Amino acid sequence: MALKTEEMTLNMGPQHPSTHGVLRLELQLDGEFIIDVTPHIGYLHRCFEKHAEFMTYPQVVPYTDRMDYLASMYNEFGYALAVEKLLGIEVPDRVEYIRVIMGELQRIASHLVALGTYGADIGAVTPFLFCFRDREKILSLFEMASGARLLYNYIWVGGVSRDLPPEFLRLTKEFVDYFRPKIKELNDLLTFNKIFIERTANVGILPLDVAVNYGITGPMLRASGLKWDLRKNDPYSVYDKLEFEIPVGNGRMGTVGDSWDRYYVRILEMEESLKIVEQALKQIPEGDVLSAIPKRIKPPVGQVYGRVENPRGELGYFIVSDGSVNPKRIKVRGPSFVNLAVIGELCKGHMIADVISILGSIDIVLGEVDR
Amino acid sequence: MIYEYFSNLTGSEVLASIISAFLPLFLFILPFALIAVLLERKVSAHMQDRLGPMRVGYHGILQTIADILKLIQKEDIIADQNDKPLFNIAPVLVFAGSYAVFAAIPFSSSYLGSNIDLGLFFIVGISGLVVAGILMAGWASNNKYTLLGAMRSAAQLISYEIPTIMIVVTVLMVTGTLNLKEITELQSGYFWNWLIFGGNIAGIAKYLLIPFMFVGFVIIYISTLAEVNRTPFDIPEAESELVSGYHTEYSGMKFAMFFLAEYANMFAVSAIVVLLFFGGYHSPFGYLGNTLGLSWLVPIEQLFWFTFKGIGFVLVQMWLRWTLPRLRVDQLMAVCWKYLIPIAFVNLLIVGLITLL
Amino acid sequence: MTEKEIFDILKEKFPESIIEFVEAQVGENYIKVSPLEIDKVCAFLFTDSRLQFDSLINLSGVDDANGEKKVKEDGSFNFIGGTLSVVYHLESLKHLHKLTLLVSIEKDKQDVVSVTDIWAHANWHEREAFDLLGINFLNHPDLRRILMPYDWDGGFPLRKDYKDPEFYEGMKIPY
Numbered sequence: 001m002a003l004k005t006e007e008m009t010l011n012m013g014p015q016h017p018s019t020h021g022v023l024r025l026e027l028q029l030d031g032e033f034i035i036d037v038t039p040h041i042g043y044l045h046r047c048f049e050k051h052a053e054f055m056t057y058p059q060v061v062p063y064t065d066r067m068d069y070l071a072s073m074y075n076e077f078g079y080a081l082a083v084e085k086l087l088g089i090e091v092p093d094r095v096e097y098i099r100v101i102m103g104e105l106q107r108i109a110s111h112l113v114a115l116g117t118y119g120a121d122i123g124a125v126t127p128f129l130f131c132f133r134d135r136e137k138i139l140s141l142f143e144m145a146s147g148a149r150l151l152y153n154y155i156w157v158g159g160v161s162r163d164l165p166p167e168f169l170r171l172t173k174e175f176v177d178y179f180r181p182k183i184k185e186l187n188d189l190l191t192f193n194k195i196f197i198e199r200t201a202n203v204g205i206l207p208l209d210v211a212v213n214y215g216i217t218g219p220m221l222r223a224s225g226l227k228w229d230l231r232k233n234d235p236y237s238v239y240d241k242l243e244f245e246i247p248v249g250n251g252r253m254g255t256v257g258d259s260w261d262r263y264y265v266r267i268l269e270m271e272e273s274l275k276i277v278e279q280a281l282k283q284i285p286e287g288d289v290l291s292a293i294p295k296r297i298k299p300p301v302g303q304v305y306g307r308v309e310n311p312r313g314e315l316g317y318f319i320v321s322d323g324s325v326n327p328k329r330i331k332v333r334g335p336s337f338v339n340l341a342v343i344g345e346l347c348k349g350h351m352i353a354d355v356i357s358i359l360g361s362i363d364i365v366l367g368e369v370d371r
Numbered sequence: 372m373i374y375e376y377f378s379n380l381t382g383s384e385v386l387a388s389i390i391s392a393f394l395p396l397f398l399f400i401l402p403f404a405l406i407a408v409l410l411e412r413k414v415s416a417h418m419q420d421r422l423g424p425m426r427v428g429y430h431g432i433l434q435t436i437a438d439i440l441k442l443i444q445k446e447d448i449i450a451d452q453n454d455k456p457l458f459n460i461a462p463v464l465v466f467a468g469s470y471a472v473f474a475a476i477p478f479s480s481s482y483l484g485s486n487i488d489l490g491l492f493f494i495v496g497i498s499g500l501v502v503a504g505i506l507m508a509g510w511a512s513n514n515k516y517t518l519l520g521a522m523r524s525a526a527q528l529i530s531y532e533i534p535t536i537m538i539v540v541t542v543l544m545v546t547g548t549l550n551l552k553e554i555t556e557l558q559s560g561y562f563w564n565w566l567i568f569g570g571n572i573a574g575i576a577k578y579l580l581i582p583f584m585f586v587g588f589v590i591i592y593i594s595t596l597a598e599v600n601r602t603p604f605d606i607p608e609a610e611s612e613l614v615s616g617y618h619t620e621y622s623g624m625k626f627a628m629f630f631l632a633e634y635a636n637m638f639a640v641s642a643i644v645v646l647l648f649f650g651g652y653h654s655p656f657g658y659l660g661n662t663l664g665l666s667w668l669v670p671i672e673q674l675f676w677f678t679f680k681g682i683g684f685v686l687v688q689m690w691l692r693w694t695l696p697r698l699r700v701d702q703l704m705a706v707c708w709k710y711l712i713p714i715a716f717v718n719l720l721i722v723g724l725i726t727l728l
Numbered sequence: 729m730t731e732k733e734i735f736d737i738l739k740e741k742f743p744e745s746i747i748e749f750v751e752a753q754v755g756e757n758y759i760k761v762s763p764l765e766i767d768k769v770c771a772f773l774f775t776d777s778r779l780q781f782d783s784l785i786n787l788s789g790v791d792d793a794n795g796e797k798k799v800k801e802d803g804s805f806n807f808i809g810g811t812l813s814v815v816y817h818l819e820s821l822k823h824l825h826k827l828t829l830l831v832s833i834e835k836d837k838q839d840v841v842s843v844t845d846i847w848a849h850a851n852w853h854e855r856e857a858f859d860l861l862g863i864n865f866l867n868h869p870d871l872r873r874i875l876m877p878y879d880w881d882g883g884f885p886l887r888k889d890y891k892d893p894e895f896y897e898g899m900k901i902p903y
Contacts, residue, residue: 010515017614032519032700042875049860050885086754123602123697129419189694195603196696212782212821215849228821304755305786305817305828318788318815321754329886331788341852352519352613353606353699370875 007035010352014043018121018356021366025343027355034355037347039340044370052330057083057297058157060330065151067334068368070113073106073142074310076155081236082306082317083157086299094287095159096238101172101280102145102154103237103308104273108179109138110311111266111273114363118263119190121360122199127190134182137175144168158293169281176274176281183270191267200263201254204346204358208257214342218313218335220362223249223265224257230309242279244272259361266363298325310335312363334368400473404634407685408435414686415693445623450513453620457511461504462621462628468500469632472639477552479652479673490551491539494643495532498598501632502528505617508629512620520616523606523700530707531597531604537715538591541722542647545570545580555651562655567648579725583718588648590715592684595640597703599633602692606700641684645677652677729825731757734779742769750830758815758828766816766831767841767867773818773827774846781818781827784847788815789857793888795835806889810835812863816843833863842868860886 010027013019022043028036048067052060064079065072077099084091116131139149144165146154154161190196206216211224221228229246231239247268249261301323307316313335320329339362346358378387409424409432416423424431449455475490477483487493502525509521545566546554558565567584569577597604600616613619618629645651652673660668698706735749738759745765751757761769773781795810816829831840842865843850854865855874862884865871873880882893882901892901 008515010519042873042877045875047885053888088754119696123605124695125415126419126693129421133420190696193696195698198702199696199699210848213848215784215847226821233824300754302752302754303758303790303815307785314785316786316817318786318817320790322793328793329788329790331786331790333786333788337852338849341849351699351701 005030012355018117019359020117020364023340023359023364023366023369025355025359027352029352032351032353034347034350034352037344037355039343041337041340041366041369044366046367046371048332048371049330052327054326056325057299057327060327061156062151062153065153066367067332067371068310068312068315068336068365069150070365071106071110071311072150072152073102073155074110074308074315076152077103077237078306078308078310078315079317080155080157081308082304082319083297083299085306086302086304086319086321087157087294087297089158089292089294091158091292092287092289093238093285094163095289095292097280097284098160098164098289099155100237100239100242101277101284102142102160104276104280105138105141105172105175107273107311108270109135111270112138114311114360115186115190115263115266118360118363119196121356122196124190124193124196127186130182130186130189134179137178141168141172141175144171156293157297159289159291163289169284172277173281176278180271180274183267187267191264197253197260199353199357200260200361201258203254203259203350203354204361205255206257206262206342206346210342210345211257214345215338216313216342217338218310219265219269220262220313220339222246223261225249230307230314234307236308238280239276241283242276244276247272259357262361262363296325298323307333312336312365312368313339332368332371334371336362336364336366336368337371340364340369399478400470400631400635400638403638404631405435405439407634407637407682408438408630410686411689414689418690418693439627442623442627447623447625448620450620452513454511454513457507458620459625461508461511462618462625462632464504464507465501466504466628466632466635468498468504469636469639471497471500473635475551476639476642476646477555477652478677479670480552480555481670483552486550486552488548488550491543491549491554491643491647494551494639495536495539498636498639499528499532501636508621509617512617514620516613516615517617517619520613520619523613524600524617526700527600527604527606527703528598530704531594531711534590534594534707534711534715535598537712537719538587538594539647541583541587541715541719542566544719544723544726545572545584551646551651555646555653558650559653561657562650565648565650565653565655576725576728579728580722583722583725584648586714586718587722588644590711590718591647592644594707594711595643596688596691597707599636599640599688601637601688603695603698604703605692605697606703637685637688638681641681641688642677644684645680649680729778729823731759731827734773734825734827735759737776737778738769738772741772745769756817756826756828758830760830760832763814763831763833763840764866765841766814766829767843767846769829770816770818770843770846778823779820780822781820783819783821784843784849785817785819785826786815787817787843787850787853787857789813789861789863789886790815791861791887792832804889804891807835812838812861814840814857814863838862838864839866840864841866842871844868860884862887 008029010029012025012027014022014024024040026038027034048063051063061076064075068075112131112135116128119127142152143149145168146152206224208224208226211221225248227246227248232246247265249256249265253260299321301321303320305316305318307314315335316333318331319327322328347355378384381387413423424434427433427437472494475487475493505524506521509517546557548554557571564571567588569580618626654672654676658669658672660666660672738746745762747760747762749759773779790813792811792813795807797805798808799805811832812835814831818827833840840863842854852874854868857863858865858871859873859876883890
């Protein structure tokens with residue numbers, strides 16, 4: 001006679017050290033093994049979309065900051081592009097380059113948080129602090145340019161809020177030179193650590209067809225082996241003038257699309273971002289950054305979907321305009337929101353410790369999941 | 372030793388036992404825990420490009436004392452659904468288990484709580500008490516996270532006792548005694564008499580033993596690391612998965628007892644490694660006291676060397692903790708059953724053959 | 729393939745369910761589809777070898793706010809009638825073309841057929857549209873609220889005529 005065993009339901013979160021915010025995962029457990037995972041979201045719902053309907057177009061910008069608070073620059077970037085598409089305005093070249101520099105620095109900063117907290121999830125605390133040390137330098141650059149360290153309100157519709165300070169380009173160059181060896185340091189400390197590889201390789205494998213069907217984008221999709229990056233596939237701003245590679249996961253330590261691939265794609269992306277920043281620093285022209293900012297934004301009736309490659313994936317803004325100064329509807333397609341939905345598929349059959357490892361490799365920001 | 376001394380001094384056996392029981396606690400474990408907690412924070416901070424505690428006293432040296440004052444003042448929270456007797460007794464049991472180990476550890480030739488012939492055996496046995504305490508804590512807290520933590524912890528501790536005991540047996544074959552003081556005395560003289568360098572044996576056997584003793588040292592160090600739940604084996608209290616493992620629900624002084632037990636344990640296992648392989652309290656180069664003809668200086672020097680070596684290994688534990696990620700529970704078991712135990716077993720056989728030579 | 733060509737293919741295949749091709753002044757052109765046939769159209773778009781829309785980029789619900797506005801004494805208003813829309817942005821990662829579909833539904837009977845069977849991605853977006861706009865997706869496997877509390881019964885917040893209820897679970901709103 002088989003021994004009768006009972007399943008256990010474990011609530012992970014909303015208050016839990018490694019759910020990266022207020023996510024609640026309802027785990028069905030058989031001992032340490034996962035039978036089912038049900039994510040419950042909405043604990044951080046701040047009604048961004050409802051708020052936006054009562055704001056004028058420029059007033060929405062600070063609200064976009066607060067969605068993905070680890071990649072605020074890119075949220076503004078995406079929003080500005082979408083509204084500019086709606087208005088049909090061109091922005092000066094200098095603005096485009098400033099935006100690209102900011103966006104790529106933001107990508108590095110965001111990936112640093114992702115990689116560092118991922119290490120902390122696995123139990124290595126030191127890489128986390130190393131990553132934050134380097135991120136701090138990027139935040140100082142942002143503070144120099146925009147006056148804020150986290151929520152910038154820097155990229156406006158039609159331009160940026162102010163020109164770069166005189167020392168900015170030199171300091172950014174210094175940062176690029178400083179940061180290159182730090183990636184190697186992180187690799188030595190964590191990426192190629194045997195225990196880390198044991199914990200992440202072959203864990204949470206995301207096959208490509210599942211990834212596409214779930215609408216997964218960003219580093220997660222690339223780790224599954226598809227060379228898909230909006231900066232190349234649907235170029236916006238000046239990305240078509242810059243040279244960079246799209247790293248993809250190749251299953252170096254296990255299977256294509258496992259947690260280690262997702263982690264390593266981010267490492268490689270940081271290097272590509274450094275390349276982009278370097279080129280942009282060389283090419284950036286002089287000019288006025290405020291000239292194209294419209295005095296009063298009153299777009300024509302219509303709807304537009306603008307999208308950018310956020311550090312976490314495709315960030316889309318679907319804006320419906322009814323011809324007034326307020327948007328009629330702004331729907332955000334947040335990459336975290338979309339990528340999180342697949343966690344149930346990834347976790348099945350793994351252990352509790354792997355849920356943490358998988359969740360960390362998805363890299364969600366709950367401000368954007370819940371908006 | 373200590374007991375006889377106090378027994379002579381006070382003339383009462385009861386009083387002597389009480390004093391000799393409390394002496395290591397006040398003389399060693401508490402000060403050590405105070406220092407080790409601060410050391411851990413400072414060491415980790417400097418490894419991570421931080422400063423660590425800086426506010427209380429010069430460079431934060433009084434931080435631990437401030438922490439203890441805080442912990443004493445804290446409310447002792449006992450949830451309604453806890454199993455109260457077990458919940459209350461668990462920290463005591465855990466602490467007692469790790470504290471009792473110190474009774475058999477010779478800190479120097481004249482400072483030894485109790486000179487028992489089965490010293491090594493006693494240490495291995497009494498530290499098993501900790502498992503019971505941890506299981507009680509996990510169960511009585513009535514919380515799924517603590518239960519998982521306790522289960523993991525029990526499985527881990529029991530599994531890793533096996534390689535530990537195998538290495539102990541290996542050493543036993545070389546030394547022929549379980550009395551820790553005798554084991555230490557066998558390693559007297561210069562550092563090449565330490566067991567890791569083959570011990571105090573003459574002839575070819577000594578050189579043959581060296582590699583196998585080294586393997587034995589590595590295995591016992593890894594498995595004792597697992598027994599005290601330190602990274603990379605801190606799965607029972609994996610803070611990113613199980614919040615804090617079996618002591619999630621504890622607060623105030625009860626939490627402090629777990630904490631104290633952890634740090635006492637850290638030193639205890641380092642002490643065992645030092646006793647078995649690194650000459651115990653013996654100096655590697657001979658004694659200043661002997662040279663100067665001051666015989667009272669020798670035990671003090673021995674105490675210094677013992678703590679020095681012990682803290683050295685504690686520092687290595689900290690170093691590992693702040694460098695390595697954490698294993699998963701099945702990988703942890705795999706390390707023990709698939710690698711450590713077979714290697715320890717083969718090692719045991721070979722050392723047995725060599726000693727027969 | 730341009731949107732117009734895709735529209736021609738679809739019109740030929742589904743003469744009934746494809747309503748019209750809208751050429752937009754700004755933004756993307758879109759195709760209007762009947763709400764109860766959207767799953768069939770999408771399944772065709774997904775499988776047909778010329779089209780192969782294997783990725784749903786975005787799915788958004790919109791309150792068109794085009795009903796008859798009825799202002800009450802306290803300044804709040806209601807819309808009588810009017811429509812809700814669901815907008816689908818599709819993309820083919822193989823053929824690299826994009827398409828926008830739009831489904832318009834009466835506010836009184838808010839039924840759309842779910843496309844979750846085709847793109848698992850639609851699951852949470854449809855739940856969100858249900859949660860915030862009250863669009864009912866037929867055949868959805870798990871149509872629960874997602875961002876609002878599960879026991880919320882104060883209406884659908886993204887509707888233009890939404891008004892906060894007075895109490896939620898005994899707590900006053902706004903407090």
